[in-house]
Amino acid sequence: MNRKTILAGLMAAFFSVPAFAQQADTTLTYHIEASGNISNGTYAPLWFTANRYGLSSQKPNSGYVRTGLLYDKALKHHWHIQAEIDLAGAADQVSAFTVQQAYADISWRFLRLSIGSKERPGFPLTKNERLSSGMMVEGPNARPVPQVRAEIPDYVTIPGTGKWLAAKGHVAYGAFTDWNWQEDFVSPGNKWARHVFYHSKSLMLRIGNREKLPLEFEIGILMAAQFAGDQLEKNADGTSKVIVDMPDGMKSFFKAFIPMSGGSDTPWGDQVNVEGNHLGSWNFALTYYLHDWRFRAYLEHFFDDHSQMVWQYGRWKDGQLGFEIDFPKNRWVSSVVWESMSTKQQTGPLLYDDFAGTLGYQISASDNYYNNYCYQAWQHWGQGMGNPLLPGPIYNQDGKIIFKSNRVRSQHIGISGDPSDEWSWRMLISFARHWGTYTTPLDKQRKQFSSLYEVSYTPQWAKGWGATVGVGLDRGNYLGNSTGGILTIRKTGKIF
Template structure:
């Protein structure tokens, strides 16, 4: 974070000296916010905590004072190049840390491409930011990871396609910041990591300039490098140093290699995961409708729903002999429907989602042996990993929050204890009158635990959020929300949250 702040100050000084000080301070936005959350039960209700970029808490009494200053890249829309930066921090009570550096970044743009250095909140792609339960790979549930990110953030029309094909995407490398939190949270006989690196990449193709459009996307991410620790007994820690250097960065980008503690059976280096995303849109005069699919995968077999299973027998048990493959069922997915009503203020947006994650390529994982040469790549164990602490940052999953985050665990383990579930989710929003908007989220979930540690019986949960927001004069806004959880999966919780914010642009 200090390095990013230094870059911002150096850039400001150099551009000011070159006679471009006005462009650096033009459109400088500010925001100040005070938020308080009070709850009864064991935790803050789900939808008062989830999908807030990790600036939230499960403790029943929590709050923060937040301040941010940012210059958006859009301030230079009339130029071939642009410069943006931002500092966003909070002083919190009842959080995993008292001082939260939520966003610190500097970014530049040349034509359509951008380069960003630092921690920044990035919205979900191809989903409604306020009403969706969340993306399964690149979600908005955890604190931003400081990274270097090259992106084409908006669709760029491919020349010669008559506006029928457009692309956008990004490539990023970064490093997680929750080492100390992991050490404090973890209990004996459980695993934690230090110095973990982060990689993500995504590409999206848009087809059609007409009323009907299709968007196809692939999101992939990886945790790699650093050290993984496991306590054998009190103060007796065993650790391994994971693959590092340039080779680990290459294997994060193009999955390959193997873990340092693997010999005969090598999986790809690091914790690899991703999603295939499809979104179909239709726009009419008075409404817009969309259907989307998000298929999550933890390995190559689930990515292509296909696995090699043609090894020989006896001495050739580890030799590929036959053109034989195992085809997996296409079960695990998020299905979503979104409707936007253009001429109905009181009901503007409706989102319905169905999530199924029970299959995970089946319950059995078996690598070929001299006696049994069949290979079955099941038990994918979504968001968990045998070396890394899984797809989480500061205790919150970095994907969809219906995969129960490690913060909920009372046994000191940094793992997702419920990743096999079925859920229905409904989100609606609209405007009651000109300054008053509302949002309602409702989710019903049936959880089974994991294949390795299943619940003794199904656990259920119903979560509800009702939120009102007032947009007042002079940049003031007030947001109030009531929420609840009911069921064994998250406990019986009821809470209220109120936020008061002031935003605007600094006068010249």
């Protein structure tokens, strides 16, 4: 099974959806959006770039125009179909033309089969998409990965539990699409990857019954992987040679689902560990409802191998702790989010593997989050798949596809308000400290302040129109200083 076969199947499924639903009335809507930003720094302010599903640029001046059609219909016998095509033309971004979304969702009751490239917020732990700094494994920071995804997107009560237990989850396989960008981006002597497959799965449980107790507890796990594909090294003449040819048969798909050691056709590191690049997170949340108030605390513990998946080396020290308050309806503040994140410990600096068995012990530390010796980095089109406070390879000026600073501690605050039905605003303020990596530390601790101040207007007198204007202000000695503005204008409406 190669990538062309997968993409052909995705497009066939997408264009077959209208035929399935031709017996029913249909709803077709459109959207048109234009956005541009300017700034005076080496890079654009971080929040002009981050958590925009990759439709953004780290460059100080960039923009795009996008347009799309959304087909949506509820059918008989609990069936529901949704399909969307979303195209964008961009200036000073990683590509001048982007198929941002092209997907078909077929749902029956609480089950959904999603096929294609779709902007998917973080899952399975729900965070405030407007105010959170983002997920640690995968979320809205990078361009969507085309995939086939079977899921229970919302909590479903498990029968026989008296509404006290509910579950949701998913299983997905897909393919990364950025190998042409990788080949152009890397400099001679550096490595890149092509034809890499994607896998993720999750299970989340919710304990609680709001009809009897205004308290809910959630616990679950998310696991993701890169597998198959080739690793190449760029030559001085611009050509590339294959260094590693990873297996891509059905056995590799099974080993992505149940992590297992690689065979003789994989690199030595995969033979003694697991085949592919695996990472994930444990997720916890506690929500309390008090009249019109909502209080929510959550923890996402990140792990990049089995040593941090369990308490093998003591208590967990890396992850993101968050707290969210939703206020009763008022004119000024609707929600507040605070998050504290650490990726500094990574099980410690020491890595020792006694594969010969001479000493009888092994220390699996220096986890090197988001980096991988075969696939370079957990990224897509230069943007990190996880939290944007760890800037992705797109920021590297030496043509290396790695995270140069994955040992980070950060504080983040997000505040939003809805003064009226026409006006809304949000403010994001982040502060991060960077230490580099264990193998390549920075020359000194570096600090970065990033902020966004944004106002949106959707006038009632101009139905379907909306505009958002924002100011970004960054200060620090990691990404540098930058001040800029961003303007987005959109129009939505029904065709029939």
